[in-house]
Amino acid sequence: MTALVLVEVENGAVRQASRSAVAAASRFGAVDAIVFGDGAQAAAALPGVTRVLSVPGLVNDLAEPAADLLAARAKDYSHIVAAASATGKNILPRLAGLLDVQPIPDVVEIKDADTFVRPIYAGNALATVRSADSIKVLTIRGSNFDPVAAEGGSAAVETVEAPASEKSVFVKVELSASDRPELESARVVISGGKGLKDAANFKLLEPIADKLNAAIGASRAAVDSGFAPNEMQVGQTGKIVAPELYIAVGLSGAIQHLAGMKDSRVIVAINTDPEAPIFKVADYGIVGDLFEVLPTLEKAL
């Protein structure tokens, strides 16, 4: 059995979530990688990857040509795998549609080549499902699989022509500039909720994030209130994170938020309401006014 992994490369480096996807796919046997745009060399350096299909002509991850290309190659593979990222979730279900298979998104555990565990109901239940499809199309929750190293491999690279995209055209992309680590791969995440009261107060998280080299996240309520951009949202409908340390500031811990962070190793909660559900999952809690606690925390670090 050979698996094909859609590997995402950003600024010359393979995204951690994709390295986790390679680690997961290695369970099935040999692993080929496919890279859209530049970055085939970064994928070729991943341990465990035997061959890289490089598609330099497909630069913007458009789902239509990407899925067409994957479908044309699918018969060589038992499993087609991607990270459960925005890219993976856009392209892989479309591929499954072309292949007429039922995709299996957000896999958190692999039982065997046909059997997978995935969260349902915002992570309030875990379903174990067995697939009868001959080609399995999976997306992998990065937080549940230790990533392979970024270097150590030396796969052969084969260049592949990109199919044309007539129905879908890339217009532009606006990425928010940040020097901080990515939310999904940061060792420490500090997230703010509605308790921060406005967008300006979100800056109060920055000095602490600086000291801990942390990524900054936000609850859906904070995003809905316009305190933070959507790409910072942690939760069922945002990013799923599992850092070593998660610090929740002024957020109550709605079910949908917990779904995005409850697998963190250590959780700290700072909230004025001692009954807030976030304390039920927190290892350490401070009941208090975040506007008083944050400055003292910054000093104590």
Place this chain on the structure above:
Amino acid sequence: MKVLVPVKRVVDYNVKVRVAADGSGVETQGVKMSMNPFDEIAVEEAVRLREKGAAKEVVVVTVGAQAAQDVLRTAMAMGADRAILVRTDDTLEPRAVANVLKAIATREEAGLICMGKQAIDDDMNATGQILAAKLGWPQGTFASAVTVADGRIEVAREIDGGTEVVSLTLPAVVTADLRLNEPRYASLPNIMKARKKPLETVEIDSLGVDTASRLTVVSVAEPAERKEGVKVNSAAELVEKLKTEAKVI
């Protein structure tokens, strides 16, 4: 242009679901059900397109049991013009639902399919993409803004690091993300009016499409519970514990 909006009846987002004792699924008996929140956003967007003159008619469709009629009535109270219930007592996977929706979209000659990006029960986030593939239409997933002009639709999409804009030929499939709009509440007069709007029932077998399941649910289990931790009195004490006890900083 006719907009088709597929909607799903799901366990209400405020309900804390319980795993059934026999591990076959979650308890749905006597539990409050509602329209999937992402689908409400999709209905709202379709109604706004009609209000702006970009669409002529908004048709909502659901695949489910007789009880699923209530979400169709809700969608019509929000402004959808008519509804189709594709009746089945089975639970269908996204692939099967996409087969049903393809048949309905073809029959209705839909010019745009606008639907939620994900149902909050199975959290699959797949039906829209599968449907687009099966129809051979382009897709604009995780939409935060849409503009229809000159036979195309421009879709701003939520991606991991920010926002991307794609331009698609019509017909197309758009899946709604949270920030696309804030759905309106259905007013009482509109709820009354919705009762008189046409609701067609189609037996699923009459469509002649493949609705078989490819996945077998082996079991459904509760996730491991986290233990409630301790409260500390000061930031200094917290930092001390993070250093010496949790050894995380």
